[in-house]
Amino acid sequence: MIDPFGRHITYLRVSVTDRCDFRCVYCMAEDMTFLPKADVLSLEELERLCSAFVRRGVRKLRMTGGEPLVRKNVMSLFRGLGRHLDNGALDELTLTTNGSQLARYARELAGIGVRRVNVSLDTLDREKFREITRWGDLDQVMRGLDAAQQAGLHVKINTVALRGVNDSEFDDLIRFSHGRGMDLVLIEVMPMGEIGGENRLEQYLPLSLARTEIARHFTLTESDYRTGGPARYFTVEETGGRLGFITPLTHNFCESCNRVRLTCTGTLYMCLGQEDAADLRAPLRASESDDLLDQAIDEAIARKPKGHDFVIDRRHTAPAVRRHMSVTGG
Numbered sequence: 001m002i003d004p005f006g007r008h009i010t011y012l013r014v015s016v017t018d019r020c021d022f023r024c025v026y027c028m029a030e031d032m033t034f035l036p037k038a039d040v041l042s043l044e045e046l047e048r049l050c051s052a053f054v055r056r057g058v059r060k061l062r063m064t065g066g067e068p069l070v071r072k073n074v075m076s077l078f079r080g081l082g083r084h085l086d087n088g089a090l091d092e093l094t095l096t097t098n099g100s101q102l103a104r105y106a107r108e109l110a111g112i113g114v115r116r117v118n119v120s121l122d123t124l125d126r127e128k129f130r131e132i133t134r135w136g137d138l139d140q141v142m143r144g145l146d147a148a149q150q151a152g153l154h155v156k157i158n159t160v161a162l163r164g165v166n167d168s169e170f171d172d173l174i175r176f177s178h179g180r181g182m183d184l185v186l187i188e189v190m191p192m193g194e195i196g197g198e199n200r201l202e203q204y205l206p207l208s209l210a211r212t213e214i215a216r217h218f219t220l221t222e223s224d225y226r227t228g229g230p231a232r233y234f235t236v237e238e239t240g241g242r243l244g245f246i247t248p249l250t251h252n253f254c255e256s257c258n259r260v261r262l263t264c265t266g267t268l269y270m271c272l273g274q275e276d277a278a279d280l281r282a283p284l285r286a287s288e289s290d291d292l293l294d295q296a297i298d299e300a301i302a303r304k305p306k307g308h309d310f311v312i313d314r315r316h317t318a319p320a321v322r323r324h325m326s327v328t329g330g
């Protein structure tokens with residue numbers, strides 16, 4: 001699949017549920033209204049949709065959410081998609097998780113062929129963790145990390161940089177992650193969805209500032225390491241580990257975008273930062289053959305926009321898009 005700007009679309013991210021066992025302050029409002037269960041695709045339907053994308057050239061699938069591991073019976077979806085790894089149609093099956101359920105599932109995921117997992121962790125402080133996630137338990141996530149590493153999964157830690165909240169902890173997060181052989185990626189907060197009383201401008205920390213601060217204590221050497229994602233990596237000479245920066249606001253990376261995003265209702269978003277979307281549920285349900293679905297996918301890819309227009313400043317504190325990150329999964 002090639003979009004109008006000549007970009008090869010080889011990566012599909014799938015939000016398997018909009019629900020979550022946490023309520024991170026930058027991601028959700030405390031009193032979120034979730035989708036009625038009837039609107040959500042069954043796991044069998046999600047598998048069929050993902051398989052259609054694999055057939056059309058997607059080489060990498062990432063399950064996300066909401067929290068992918070809170071969806072009931074989600075392992076059956078992983079098992080079904082794992083077949084594409086076995087027959088070589090897919091290079092990678094992976095997930096982004098808050099880690100709360102990893103202790104339970106890490107071993108099974110590894111057995112299916114998952115090799116890498118991204119775990120979101122914004123602080124190492126129990127109290128602060130509770131404040132950021134509203135409902136989360138840091139010890140549970142730590143047990144999840146242990147289980148993932150014991151199962152042989154490569155873990156990457158994702159940290160959303162939050163001004164005045166975790167910006168004093170980056171050094172500790174670097175030492176912690178690299179000490180355990182995990183990459184660390186810092187992410188700028190993006191203006192997605194209403195989040196109740198929280199203020200984006202107050203949360204937003206440009207990573208250019210974070211990098212300058214980190215460079216006072218660590219030697220950062222630019223690295224050409226790429227994961228196919230938007231992160232730009234540096235090697236931290238003192239630890240030997242990798243530190244990535246995802247900077248949608250201070251540095252636009254759309255020119256190399258290779259991905260599209262599917263929600264659990266079968267809506268395909270061609271860009272994280274734009275409202276345009278294609279409904280794939282109707283063609284999926286209209287017939288047992290995949291012809292209509294394939295056609296709808298091709299039409300959607302032909303409309304993939306050039307890029308997003310995220311801005312956060314005093315004049316732009318409203319969300320750039322109405323949906324929450326938990327709808328498209330980041």
Ligand code: SAM
Nearest residue numbers: 027065066067096097098120158189190325330
């Ligand atoms: N629940 C899983 C998790 O937290 O990893 C997967 C879904 S979550 C929406 C995916 C990633 O998006 C997480 O790393 C989270 O920190 C990040 N995220 C959520 N809302 C965001 C926002 N407004 N700006 C930047 N990153 C955000």
Ligand code: SF4
Nearest residue numbers: 020022024027066098
């Ligand atoms: Fe849940 Fe992930 Fe959003 Fe936090 S960032 S509320 S863990 S979906």
